[in-house]
Amino acid sequence: MSLTQSPLDSWLPRVPLGAWTEAAVDWATASLGPFFDGVATVVETLVRPLDDLLTGVPAVVVVLVLAGLGWWLRGWKFAIGTAVGLGLVAGMPYWEETMSTLAQVLVASTLALLMAIPLGVLVAENRRASAVARPVLDLMQTMPAFVYLIPAIFFFGIGTVPGVLATLVFSMPPGVRLTALGLRQVDKEIVQAAESFGAPPWMVLLRTKLPLALPTIMTGVNQVIMLALSMVVIAGMVGAGGLGKVIMFALSQIEVGSGFEGGIAVVILAVVLDRLTDSAGDRFPSARAQRLAREAA
Amino acid sequence: MAPATRCASRFPSRRGIVSALTVQSLYKVFGSRADEAVRRLADGKPRAEALAGLPATAAVIDANFEVRPGEIFVVMGLSGSGKSTLIRMLNGLLRPTRGSVRVDGVELTTLKPAALRKLRREKISMVFQHFALMPHRTVLENAGYALEVAGLPKAERRERAMDALRMVGLTEWADNLPHDLSGGMRQRVGLARALAAGTEVLLMDEAFSALDPLIRREIQDQLLELQAELGKTIIFITHDLNEAMRLGDRIAVMRDGRIVQIGTAEEILTDPANDYVAQFVADVDRTRILTAASVMEKPQQVLDVNAGPRVAAKALRESQTSVVYVTGPMKRFLGTVTEDEVLRALREGRPHLDGFVSTERVRTVTGDTSVADLFADCAESQHPVAVLDERDRLIGVIPRITLLSALAAATPNEPTQGQDQVELVGTKGEPA
Numbered sequence: 001m002s003l004t005q006s007p008l009d010s011w012l013p014r015v016p017l018g019a020w021t022e023a024a025v026d027w028a029t030a031s032l033g034p035f036f037d038g039v040a041t042v043v044e045t046l047v048r049p050l051d052d053l054l055t056g057v058p059a060v061v062v063v064l065v066l067a068g069l070g071w072w073l074r075g076w077k078f079a080i081g082t083a084v085g086l087g088l089v090a091g092m093p094y095w096e097e098t099m100s101t102l103a104q105v106l107v108a109s110t111l112a113l114l115m116a117i118p119l120g121v122l123v124a125e126n127r128r129a130s131a132v133a134r135p136v137l138d139l140m141q142t143m144p145a146f147v148y149l150i151p152a153i154f155f156f157g158i159g160t161v162p163g164v165l166a167t168l169v170f171s172m173p174p175g176v177r178l179t180a181l182g183l184r185q186v187d188k189e190i191v192q193a194a195e196s197f198g199a200p201p202w203m204v205l206l207r208t209k210l211p212l213a214l215p216t217i218m219t220g221v222n223q224v225i226m227l228a229l230s231m232v233v234i235a236g237m238v239g240a241g242g243l244g245k246v247i248m249f250a251l252s253q254i255e256v257g258s259g260f261e262g263g264i265a266v267v268i269l270a271v272v273l274d275r276l277t278d279s280a281g282d283r284f285p286s287a288r289a290q291r292l293a294r295e296a297a
Numbered sequence: 298m299a300p301a302t303r304c305a306s307r308f309p310s311r312r313g314i315v316s317a318l319t320v321q322s323l324y325k326v327f328g329s330r331a332d333e334a335v336r337r338l339a340d341g342k343p344r345a346e347a348l349a350g351l352p353a354t355a356a357v358i359d360a361n362f363e364v365r366p367g368e369i370f371v372v373m374g375l376s377g378s379g380k381s382t383l384i385r386m387l388n389g390l391l392r393p394t395r396g397s398v399r400v401d402g403v404e405l406t407t408l409k410p411a412a413l414r415k416l417r418r419e420k421i422s423m424v425f426q427h428f429a430l431m432p433h434r435t436v437l438e439n440a441g442y443a444l445e446v447a448g449l450p451k452a453e454r455r456e457r458a459m460d461a462l463r464m465v466g467l468t469e470w471a472d473n474l475p476h477d478l479s480g481g482m483r484q485r486v487g488l489a490r491a492l493a494a495g496t497e498v499l500l501m502d503e504a505f506s507a508l509d510p511l512i513r514r515e516i517q518d519q520l521l522e523l524q525a526e527l528g529k530t531i532i533f534i535t536h537d538l539n540e541a542m543r544l545g546d547r548i549a550v551m552r553d554g555r556i557v558q559i560g561t562a563e564e565i566l567t568d569p570a571n572d573y574v575a576q577f578v579a580d581v582d583r584t585r586i587l588t589a590a591s592v593m594e595k596p597q598q599v600l601d602v603n604a605g606p607r608v609a610a611k612a613l614r615e616s617q618t619s620v621v622y623v624t625g626p627m628k629r630f631l632g633t634v635t636e637d638e639v640l641r642a643l644r645e646g647r648p649h650l651d652g653f654v655s656t657e658r659v660r661t662v663t664g665d666t667s668v669a670d671l672f673a674d675c676a677e678s679q680h681p682v683a684v685l686d687e688r689d690r691l692i693g694v695i696p697r698i699t700l701l702s703a704l705a706a707a708t709p710n711e712p713t714q715g716q717d718q719v720e721l722v723g724t725k726g727e728p729a
Contacts, residue, residue, distance in 0.1 A: 192390055193429035197443040197494060198418035200411075211433050290432050 025151050036155045043161045046107045051241075054099035059090040062099070066272060073279045085268040093258075094246055098265045101232055101242035104160065105273070108167040109228040113221060116172045120179020120220070121205065130180070137173045145170055145231055149238045163240025167231040174223035182216025183209050215290060218281030225277055229270050243269075316363040316399075317498055317530040318387065323360040323396030325382050328353035331394045344553050356382035358554040360396070366497070367528040373541040374551030380534045383551070384502050387532060388421045389413045400498060418447050422491040426503040428483045430475040436486050437462065437471040443494035461493035462486075464523060481512035488520070492527070501533045505540065517543055538578060542566075542586050550574050562586050584704065589671055590664035592703040593684045593693030596622050602631055603649050606642035613639060620680045622691055623654045630691040632656040633680055661685050664692060668703055675700050 029036075054062060063086040071079035089098050123133045148170050152162035186209050194208045210217075236244020243262050250259030281287050326334040334353040338344060344355045356379040364370040374380045385391040387398055389405055398405045400420050408416060422443060430439045438445075441458030449457075462468045465485035467478075475483055484504060491499055505513045517540065524531065535541050541548050542562040549559045550570075558570035566586050569575035598612045598621045609621050619636040632654040634642075642653055660678035662671060663685060674682050681696040 187427075187429070189425050189427050189429040190431060192385075193423070193425055194431075194442075194446075196388055196390060196417060196423040196500075197446050197490075198414040198416075199446045200414060203446065208431060212431075 025154050029154050032155075039165065040156050040161045043107065043111075043164050046111075047103055047160055047164060050107060051100050051103040054103050055096045059086075059095050063087055063090060066276075069276060070272070073276055073283065078275060082272050085272060089265045089268055092261045092265065094243065094262055094265055097242045097246050097262070098269060101229075101244070101266070102269060104164050104167065104232045104235075104240065104242060105225065105228045105269075108164045108232065109171060109221075109225045111164075112168045112172045112224050112228065113175050115168075116175025116220070116224065117179050117217065119172075120176045120217075121183065121210075123176060124180040124183035125205075133176065133180075137176060140169065141173045145234050146237070148231075149235065153238055158239040160240045162238050163232065163235030163244070166235055166238070167228050170231040171224045171227035174227065175220045178220030178223065179213070179217050182213030182220070185216065186212045211284075212290065214284050215281050215287045218277070218284075218287070221281075222274060222277040225273050226270065229266070229273065233266055315365065317366040317368075317401060318364040318532065319397070319399040320360050320362050320387070321397040321399075323357055323383070323386060323398060324355070324394045325357040325379070325386060325391060326353050326355045326394045335395050344555075355379075355554050357386065357393075360556050362549055362556065362559055364498075364530055364532060366530050368546045369524060369531045369533055369544050371533045371535060371541040371545030371548045372551060372556075373535055373538060373545075373548055375536055377553075378551040379554040380536075380551050381502060384423075384500050384532060384534050387500055388417055388423060418443065418494070420496050421498040421500060422494040422496045423500040423502065424484070424487045424491050424504040427507055428475070428480075428487045430483055430486055430490075432475055435472050435474060436467060436478070439475065439486055440471075440489040440493050442490055457495075458489070458493050461489040464492060465489045465519065479512075480508050481516055484508060484516060485519070488516075488523075492523070497530055499529050499531045501531060503534050503536065506535065506537065513540070520544065538581050542581060550577065563588065563591060567591055584669040585667055587668045587703060588664060589662050589666045589668070589682075589684045589695060590693070592668060592699060593664075593695045594681075594699055596681075596683075596691055596694045598622060599624060599691060600650065601625070602651055602654065605649055606639050606647060609634065609639045609650060610643060620658075621650075622659075622683065622694070623650060624691055627688070628690045630661065630683055630685055630689055633659045659683050662695075663687070668700070671695065671700055 063083055066086060067079045067083040070082040089095060119133070122129045124130070148166040149162065152166040156162035156165060190212065191204060191208060194204045199208070232240065232242065233244040233247060236242065236246070236248040239245070243266050246262035247259060247266075249255075250257075250262060282291065324335050324338065326338075328334075329352050331353060334348055334351050334355060337347040337351070338355055338358050340347075341359075344358060348355060358379070360383060362370070372380045372383060382391060386393045387400070387405075389398075389408065393406050396406070400416060403416060403420070405413065405416060431442070434442070437455065437458050440461050441454040444454040444457055459468060459471065462471055465488055467482060467485055467489065470478060470482065470486075475486065478486065484507075487504070505516055508516065520531075521544065533541075533544055535544075545562060547559060547561055548565055549556045550565065551557065552573055558565060558574050560568070563586060565574060566578050566581065566583060569578060597616045598618060600609055600612060600621050600623055602623050602625045612621060613619065613636055621634045621639065623631045623634055625631045634650050634653045634655070635658070638653040638655075639650070642650060647653075658679035659682065660674040661683045662674055671682065675695065675697050681694040681699075683691055684693040684695060686692050
């Protein structure tokens with residue numbers, strides 16, 4: 001109690017929210033143990049082989065594959081940029097950590113999207129789901145990233161698994177939001193046209209709404225991946241391997257050099273992933289058709 | 298092509314059903330307490346007054362009409378008159394608050410979702426204001442959409458979609474995406490999509506309103522041509538009076554959610570139900586809508602060919618005119634006899650007018666000739682133009698001065714002319 005508290009404030013009821021949360025987490029740890037073990041096994045079996053693969057093959061192969069992908073999606077200029085950037089990372093001592101981070105980002109964002117897109121559809125189609133989802137998503141997005149790590153440690157201990165799962169939860173909201181937004185923005189008249197010819201709801205969703213919402217959904221995919229990358233670094237605090245670990249170590253030892261190297265590796269990885277996923281959306285015929293239609297209008 | 302539609306409206310109804318689509322006391326109220334709103338609106342008060350204090354808006358109030366098979370039924374009204382809401386209740390895109398919609402005898406308002414979808418697939422399709430094509434599908438895939446929904450095999454889908462594209466003249470664009478096409482072409486794809494569905498009833502929601510005037514005219518012609526061939530039942534929504542008059546076999550005028558008048562273009566022009574309709578139609582090009590039958594006068598001096606010259610002379614003296622219209626057996630129109638010829642017949646002591654009757658000095662037209670097409674005949678005809686029915690019986694005459702006053706009444710922007718119009722209508726001729 002602070003000394004400046006007025007007597008009126010003593011009328012306010014004390015809310016032991018922290019204690020409740022602890023109780024809830026305790027209960028979950030005690031009674032949902034098998035469930036968490038299952039989740040941990042799934043994440044583990046996804047991350048480990050991918051991590052092994054990316055760190056196992058020679059750096060040159062990874063650089064060339066990503067540069068080739070860049071060429072296909074965006075053209076030769078971006079391919080050269082990708083090769084130079086990743087070449088720089090490969091020339092620094094943290095290539096393996098960078099690949100571990102990439103593996104964690106890919107697994108976390110894939111799982112996040114597998115949940116976020118169906119949830120987004122539900123939110124767009126169902127008013128009640130939308131009313132529930134809104135405050136929950138707000139909470140998820142404004143909660144400081146570090147806070148997710150605490151229950152993750154409780155449920156999954158220290159290591160890569162709690163890091164990936166905290167990342168998954170943290171990066172999901174934009175996927176849900178942008179999927180719902182994209183679906184809601186589909187031209188009402190086009191949806192009515194589909195309905196007026198007797199198309200059932202699933203057909204309207206799969207063949208009309210989703211293809212037309214795709215550009216917005218792809219923006220969501222991009223956002224999810226970017227958030228996952230930022231969170232994976234923070235997850236270094238709970239012992240997740242990769243660049244997060246490098247940066248945490250540099251922070252604790254006040255090593256400017258390795259801290260900067262780790263940071264630059266994150267930046268380069270972020271730019272490459274961002275540009276790749278940003279342009280991937282345009283590979284879909286529906287997205288291209290809509291862009292052309294907008295340009296023509 | 299306008300005459301073609303007029304014929305279409307006279308097609309005998311198929312399958313013996315008098316009405317392809319029937320709407321009875323249909324209401325759509327948005328907002329809460331809809332029942333209370335409907336109750337208050339039912340006694341005919343204007344909607345603003347009836348709904349004062351209620352958290353509800355009424356888009357359609359007590360709509361009643363029947364659309365006949367093979368007819369183009371136009372619903373015309375300004376924005377906010379409820380016409381778009383009305384058309385969306387006809388295929389169940391909007392659920393009516395109260396009332397009945399029957400398509401081909403099936404009550405639509407109580408159908409379960411699956412049955413409603415079946416009805417849409419089989420009986421009723423729609424063309425949209427902004428085309429509503431799927432931008433990610435080719436023109437052919439768009440045209441075949443209804444068939445895809447119906448689950449037809451790909452080859453048959455392609456064939457029928459191609460047929461529909463052929464009807465609107467777009468086969469060579471089949472593999473393009475909609476954005477390659479101009480607005481007019483896109484709406485032709487929209488039309489092809491509805492035609493390919495093969496439904497009897499076609500709903501067209503402001504289908505041509507987003508097109509510029511020249512294109513609009515072209516696609517209207519195309520619709521009328523197709524309609525003459527296919528004889529669909531079309532419900533066409535528009536805010537454009539000229540479009541309504543051009544396309545509609547019958548027109549329903551909507552205002553503030555209510556249908557204020559239903560009738561042919563001519564009925565609405567010549568006999569508006571109220572001041573609102575009268576004002577609305579004030580600036581339409583009447584010469585294209587009004588027909589000879591609506592401006593003609595009663596012929597005053599009609600004699601049978603067997604009448605003697607004395608009778609003719611008496612008729613001329615009494616009516617102070619110089620020409621007699623002569624009819625033969627079955628009242629068929631034969632021609633005219635002038636004053637001079639009547640005198641000659643008298644002098645020569647002829648028993649009747651036979652031999653003096655001439656068709657050279659008078660032009661004949663049919664009752665449904667538009668006023669715009671009358672000018673040449675009127676100019677060339679020495680005597681008032683004779684208006685004949687389908688059995689060549691004389692039903693009226695049009696003196697030049699009558700045509701000129703009809704024209705004066707048809708020219709917009711002079712406040713008194715509406716009244717001239719009414720007077721002219723008052724002189725409508727009776728069959729002789």
